[in-house]
Amino acid sequence: MLTVEHVDKSFPAVHGFGAMFRGISGHRIPRTQVLFDVNLRVERGELVGLLGPNGAGKSTLLKLLATLTTPDRGRMTIDGVDVAAEPLEAKRRLALCTSDERSFYFRLTARQNLEFFGALAGLAGKPLRERIADCIERVDLTSHLDRRVGGFSSGMRVRLTVARALLGDPSVLFFDEPTRAVDPVHAEDIRSLIRRDLVERAGKTVIVATNLLEEAWEICDRVAVVNHGRIVALGPPRELDRDLNAVARYRVTLAEVDDDLIARTRTIPGVRDLRVVRSEKGVDLDVELEPQPGALGALMRAVSWHGADLRDFRAVDPEAIDIFRKVTSDEADERRG
């Protein structure tokens, strides 16, 4: 299990000579706050996604948990071990799969890199060799094991970071954009590896930072939407769909549509957007309805007015992008204060 309690984090806004002169002259070095009172609890065997735009604070949160930076305030634990007080014990339980593809020794082969990082993870000899063979196979790089990493593509290096993270068989894994720069087939393999092998079969606790909505919605038990350093929404994807009152989308297909019908539909209370698209079946009216009582009935009445030739009527599942936009919008920030 993993906990994050009331964590704040800021970084100096100036570096180099600017910071040095301010420090020497006794002036306070200005800091940029990147995380605000973050709270998160991840149960053992749970997969939680950190979803947010670039610069939201996702990677900073992972680095805090991986002991690579320290919080200004708050407490974090991994399997009951306080990350700040016992960093070495915490690191024995975790692995960070960084998105930085530079994080290898390019003059070394993939095998030599994994042997090195495996040794630092506490493995040696036959168990290490077996482990490398197992992990490298999971990311489909077995045939490249004895090639120098400098000759790898970006995607191959990212896959190698995944193999490296698995080496020490940690109970908690952090993946920072694990499918960045990876081709679709291998990206799907990595998602499957994380979801099925690590979480469902091995019972690992996993946090995945991503800015890919579909990825978060597809594999995560819960998703924490991070924006401007705050967790602005947290829950299973289905609950997020519901709780965040995502707009309902309907597609109404008619034989023909006239201006009068469009005008009447637009006046229905709760209609937020209306698009007209010609299709093979006729004309599609894509309507976005806010969840107001009677709105759907009014829509039905409007489109069936004067015996219009209604060919299809169906609800379209709200897309994750709607939820993401909604919770990361400036208006949402203002509402949260």
Added chain:
Amino acid sequence: MSVAVKPVHAPLAKVSAIFRRDAIVALSYPGNFALSWISIIVEVTVAWYIASLIHPSTKFSSSGHVEHYFQFIAINFAFVRFQTAALASFAEAIRDGQLTGTLEVVLATPTTLPVLVLSSGVWSFALTAMQTGVYLLVAVAYGLDLSHVDLLTALVFVALSVAAMSPLGVLAASLAMVIKKTGPVEWASYSSASLFAGVYVPLKTLPWALQAIGWCLPITHSLNGLRAATEGVGLGAVAGDAVWLLVAAIVLMPLSLWIFVRAVNKARVDGTLAMY
């Protein structure tokens, strides 16, 4: 996962892994590696030519007898490499880690900071020891007299030198962690050795202020002991230098590691571990 693992965190295994990494990286640049050996011949040749300009009757001996300048300078040049290795290797390891992006990943492993930083000098010291041996062999071909070497004294002083100079390297690494550059460290290494430690001229010929600075440097005491060892002087005659190095190692090692941990923690707080 199909292969179960039970990690064992033995420091020596980690030291060995870091040594192997550094060796593979160094050997992956065969041209550079070969040149570092070939340059030894050039260095000895230059030393021999410079020495040939000095009148043979000039005394450079620790033990008091007349000794040619080549004997003096060759020993100094051969062993000053240990200081250069100490000051450069630890700091370069940090700098390389920042540049290659490996530093954060290494620091995220369950490895203590002392093991990480001290291990990063092992390959460099091993290579330096081998190259110093080759330097001395080439110098013998040019006339260096090693027939009186007191091997025990030499070995003791090599060990004490490494122990006393490593903390300086760790301090250099701390500086690299904070200022992200190793240039000032390299400058300090070169200038301190060439000016204050009596590498080119005997320390006693320098003004007292420079002699005082020189006395504070481990390299001065290392070279005193090692020159004495090549003249066949026993350990007892240079016990003062040996004790100086021992005390320096005992005092500076924990202090330098404490400062290194502080530097890493500052970088953690500021979020600058991976900055370069």
